[in-house]
Amino acid sequence: AQKITQTQPGMFVQEKEAVTLDCTYDTSDQSYGLFWYKQPSSGEMIFLIYQGSYDEQNATEGRYSLNFQKARKSANLVISASQLGDSAMYFCAMREGMFSGGYNKLIFGAGTRLAVHP
């Protein structure tokens, strides 16, 4: 079964608008972490934002915020005020708990390609 599901293979958004990239996850662990990475066309993986399963508040980093809904097992990335440089592939990933051996591994979704139009 897929542990990380990103249902949007591609998205586009107008410059300066907000966009939400969906991510749902599946784990039986109580302690886990959720990450979003950005991969521009140059190929590198850039860490954007992290949400721990016990964090009570949604994580924010500049224009990025993570809409964490634990009961629904979703961890959507919200990018506010999109910029042309936000055009990239975005990956949602999960680190499971220690007893799942998870702290050494990220489980990735298939990614969402975002295109920002001027």
Next chain:
Amino acid sequence: EAQVTQNPRYLITVTGKKLTVTCSQNMNHEYMSWYRQDPGLGLRQIYYSMNVEVTDKGDVPEGYKVSRKEKRNFPLILESPSPNQTSLYFCASSFKGQGIYTQYFGPGTRLTVL
């Protein structure tokens, strides 16, 4: 500058010719991993290491070997590459910072096996 480096960045080789992709990090991280990225599949872990001389298989270890003789280096070895190992490879390192274990990735190595 804190970073993970990989070499080579691009490699075209032929089936059966042994190759090594090097990975080095200068952040004194305990944990290191190798991932491969394939379209539609995201990244999948090949091998990981928790410290020097401690390595274990990830989700897709077949056809790969690793070693961790020094803390900073974690080379990936393909003894007899095959075309299905054509992929984009990432090395990553992490540490237990505030229990988060954020993984920091190298720039990637694009491998083509003919």
